[in-house]
Amino acid sequence: MTAIRAEKITRRFGEFTAVDGVSFQVEAGEIFGFLGPNGSGKTVTIKMLCGILPLSGGDAWVDGIDVRADPDSVRSRIGYMSQKFSLYDDLTVLENLRFYGKVYGLGGAKLERKIEEIIEQNNIRPYVNRQAGKLSGGWKQRLALGCALLHEPHILFLDEPTAGIDPVARRQLWDLLFELSGRGITFFVTTHYMDEVERCSHLAYLYYGKLIADGTPAALRHLPDMTPPGTHRVEITTEDVTSALRTARTLPAVRSATIFGRSIHALIEDSVSGNELGEILRRKGYDVEDIRSLAPSLEDVFVELTDRRQKELETPA
Numbered sequence: 001m002t003a004i005r006a007e008k009i010t011r012r013f014g015e016f017t018a019v020d021g022v023s024f025q026v027e028a029g030e031i032f033g034f035l036g037p038n039g040s041g042k043t044v045t046i047k048m049l050c051g052i053l054p055l056s057g058g059d060a061w062v063d064g065i066d067v068r069a070d071p072d073s074v075r076s077r078i079g080y081m082s083q084k085f086s087l088y089d090d091l092t093v094l095e096n097l098r099f100y101g102k103v104y105g106l107g108g109a110k111l112e113r114k115i116e117e118i119i120e121q122n123n124i125r126p127y128v129n130r131q132a133g134k135l136s137g138g139w140k141q142r143l144a145l146g147c148a149l150l151h152e153p154h155i156l157f158l159d160e161p162t163a164g165i166d167p168v169a170r171r172q173l174w175d176l177l178f179e180l181s182g183r184g185i186t187f188f189v190t191t192h193y194m195d196e197v198e199r200c201s202h203l204a205y206l207y208y209g210k211l212i213a214d215g216t217p218a219a220l221r222h223l224p225d226m227t228p229p230g231t232h233r234v235e236i237t238t239e240d241v242t243s244a245l246r247t248a249r250t251l252p253a254v255r256s257a258t259i260f261g262r263s264i265h266a267l268i269e270d271s272v273s274g275n276e277l278g279e280i281l282r283r284k285g286y287d288v289e290d291i292r293s294l295a296p297s298l299e300d301v302f303v304e305l306t307d308r309r310q311k312e313l314e315t316p317a
Contacts, residue, residue: 001028003063003155003186004049010057011044018044020209021058026202028154031177031187033200035302040206042190046157049188051075063154079148083160083190086144089133093124093143096132097150104151111150118146122176138169145176155186162193174199194299205302207309217298226296226304227267231255233300234274236264236281237290244286251280258303265300 004026011019019041026032036042047053049062051071060067063077087096097118101111119125122142127135132143141161148156158177162170174196177187191197203220205213213220220226227233238244245264248257253272257264268277278291296304 002026002061003028003030004032004061004188006045006049006058006060008058009045009048009055009060011041011048011053012056018209019048019206022206022209022211023058024204024211024214026186026188028186029181029184030202031181031189031200033197033203034188034190034206035192035197035203036206037208037306039208041209042206043159045206046080046159046188046190049074050078050080050157076151077154079151079153079156081141081144081148081156081158081161083163087132087140087147090131092129092131093135094128096143096147100147101150106150114150114152118149121149122146136169137165138172141165141169141173142176145173149180153185155188156180158187158189160190160192162191162196170196194297197298197302203298205305207306208313210309212305212309213301220298220301221296223301225308226301228255230270231267232270232274233265233267233294233296234277235260235290235292235294236266236274236278236288237262238264238281238286238288240286244281244288247281247284247286248277251277253277256304256307258300260297260299265294265297267304 002025007023008021009019010017010021022045034042044053048055049060049067051067051074055068062074065073067074091099097115101115106114119128122145124139124142124146127139132140135143162173181187189200197203198217200217202216204211241259241262241264245257245259248254248264248266253269255267255269257266274291274293278288281288
């Protein structure tokens with residue numbers, strides 16, 4: 001079953017086109033990762049799908065409802081959680097839950113039952129009487145997610161939900177998303193963290209208003225452009241990774257290279273093996289600890305797509 005369908009959706013602000021003819025489909029129960037550099041139109045896309053911003057062109061359906069025709073019904077069936085904590089700092093956790101429950105039209109025994117369920121589900125019982133403004137970043141986001149779930153939405157839009165919170169809190173929040181996804185809730189998530197991207201079941205990549213990739217993680221890794229004919233990828237581990245990268249990029253056989261931790265990920269021509277490249281770098285004074293064949297990671301995919309798109313934009317028509 002399709003949860004979200006967008007067909008050539010467009011949003012213009014005067015002469016500026018923020019989202020330009022974007023099409024994709026999200027199936028029910030998916031964790032859909034929506035990626036792209038800052039300013040690419042991700043949040044604008046979310047606001048159009050939520051019925052907050054009108055579409056300048058194209059059509060969209062959310063939970064089977066035409067966003068153009070009935071945005072109010074769309075908003076009643078979805079939850080939204082922004083990257084910035086948007087609840088009330090001076091209210092307690094419990095007061096925030098009650099307030100938002102009433103905003104969503106809940107009341108009486110049903111509201112109290114739902115609040116109790118959210119408290120248990122999000123493990124926030126120790127903090128129910130604490131002011132929201134005094135919570136850590138991770139617990140604030142758990143509270144925000146809980147408030148977004150009160151009215152039992154079918155689809156949740158999460159706009160960089162883990163920005164600025166520590167790695168442990170990020171993992172715990174994602175564990176909760178997996179649990180909820182298993183219950184049939186669809187998640188539309190924007191993120192800049194590659195470890196979170198790896199957890200998504202479906203990905204789309206927006207680059208300054210244009211959709212330039214759409215598919216499963218496995219499908220994107222195996223795009224023909226990722227490892228063109230006559231090339232292969234290698235990982236080079238060395239202590240002096242920054243300097244070694246500069247040198248590697250000057251070698252004729254190296255098509256592209258970038259840093260990943262203490263390693264270099266390089267796309268090289270088949271005329272040079274990984275071991276031969278390692279020897280070249282050793283002769284230039286670098287202590288190459290290891291070199292091995294590598295399948296493209298999702299970060300490789302998005303770096304390559306971004307570089308290619310940027311070059312296309314810089315090339316005169």
